[in-house]
Amino acid sequence: MNPSGISRRQQFEKHQRRRSTVIATVSTVGAIALLVLLVPMIPGWDRVRASFLDGNTFRETFPKLPGRFWYDIQIFLICTPCILALGLLIAFARNVRSPALYPLRLFATLYTDVMRGVPMILWITIIGFGVPGLIQNRTWGKAVVWAGVALVVAYSAYVAEVFRAGIESVHESQRAAARSLGLSSRQTMVHIVLPQAVRRVVPALMNDMVSLQKDVALVSIVGPIEVLRQAGIAKAKFYNFTPYIGAAILFLCVSIPLTRLTDHLLARERRRMQGTAVR
Amino acid sequence: MTDPKLRLHGVVKRFGTKLVLDHVDLDVSRGEVISLIGSSGSGKSTLLRCINLLEPTDDGVIELDGVDVAEPSLDADPIRRRIGMVFQSFNLFPHMTVLRNVTLGPRKVLGQSSREADTLARDLLGRIGLADKADEYPDRLSGGQQQRVAIVRALAMQPEIMLLDEITSALDPELVGEVLDLVRDLRTQGMTMLIATHEMEFAREISDRVCFLHAGRILEQGPPERLFTAPTEERTRAFLQRVLDLG
């Protein structure tokens, strides 16, 4: 160490970091300047700007959107716990070994295959429009409720597969160690396998949640005035696509932080696994 | 040898059509220390896993205090808790602290209170000089420390027999000593042990009896002085020559 308290290595790295920051800043500013200069030169840019990025329309329509977007968020917040719970149950069902429960296992397998094999929008149409016709009740006969149910049943199939992969990724030797202490198979699942499995699949689950957060907009096809539909109404009124851009911005406000967080968790998990490679 | 602690008679284990244990007979007295030696694939680990009922046997009798525990209809959980097992790869639970690793069995299986289990675990950890690691996670420990925690985890269940499966094979040479010292302590305390090992010197020093396994059979057994110096079987001789040359 030299008198300043910084080692040679640290000094070198500090210099390198400063250099990298400068280069990154200069090249980013350059790229943006180039975009600002070049994009308006694209033929027809004026027309694109007028129909997608009209300031007046934006100012008129945007204030109504966040309130409607809250509706989407609420659907998301209600569906998420249901999806996680159902997904976990189905993952368990796919793992049962007892012959008496074989039908359950068969059903769970079929469920995940069928649910994942049909486009989301089709499930929402089938369940969201179909089931309310069978029910007279005010609350339970609402199309939105059933569109939400469609999201839950379809997404729980994806989530079940994520959980199952996590459960299977816990090495057999962990089970052996737990059983050798006298823990039952159920105790082994609860105390040893599940905690490790869940920790490993958090990033994958977050990925699914990012998709769900966007797919919530599909519920608009059964009628509720959530953000996408509100933007559609505004578009029809102003003959302009700018409201959709407003809606897109709202979705990005949620999905970008979520995606960043997922990446961060993934990177952390990867570091953790590398640090403890021998096990 | 009137009432062996553990008695194996005609134990057979197959993986598919492959015969891995071929009518194994073995009597283990209370307090006896037995080493299992033999080349890779001879069935040492499988034998230990069968005794602990981690693998179901296909045939034969495994008697613990005169009770046949290999009976397929028997609930294996209460039997496993009486037999401690330590693995080559430690198999500590990575999501739990050292203390929780050690107290899990006593709390969940023996029904001890948290405080009771903690006190016992800290005492055990203290005896192996790892009291200060109680609240660390296993990945912060050296291999030797992890393996010693794994031994303590098994001991916390107050087992009647300990099965040790090549517990030093995954360790750096300089960490082997601390783990073997702990096994020596167990011997002094009179623990009944079955030890699968590649450490011939250690087997020679610690065992009352050494069994040489070959192709799923105990081909030869006897006190270490005799087996290591004057094996009667050609295969035992060839094996010992090979491993002693290497070591």
Ligand SMILES: Nc1ncnc2c1ncn2[C@@H]1O[C@H](COP(=O)(O)OP(=O)(O)OP(=O)(O)O)[C@@H](O)[C@H]1O
């Ligand atoms: N789960 C399994 N499925 C199929 N075959 C297995 C299984 N476990 C072990 N075997 C086979 O059984 C035989 C004995 O294996 P075992 O692990 O008991 O040998 P070992 O004496 O412990 O060897 P090592 O010294 O390498 O640990 C080997 O041929 C192995 O391939």
Ligand SMILES: [Mg+2]
């Ligand atoms: Mg082995």
